[in-house]
Amino acid sequence: MPTLYTMPGTCSLAPNIAIAWLDAPVEVHNMAYGDHKRDEYLAINPKGKVPAIRFEDGDVLTEAAAILAWLGAEHGGEG
């Protein structure tokens, strides 16, 4: 299952809401502020920004608009 990395009070809320609305099979990992600059997350997104989504094959997609587009394409159904 892909994992969405989020942080409270940020634009990562948008894909987080979309996942809930779409009931998309994506795990949400809500980090504490500051964790986005730790090595563990920088290995996922070297920009040190949220959101990012990591797929099971290790691919990573960043940018809220791109993640929303992927969620719509993959899990948006006909709506």
Ligand SMILES: N[C@@H](CCC(=O)N[C@@H](CS)C(=O)NCC(=O)O)C(=O)O
């Ligand atoms: N263009 C990026 C912006 C990403 C971005 O700037 N995220 C902010 C939160 S809205 C962030 O991670 N800030 C933490 C920091 O810069 O330390 C997107 O739309 O996803």
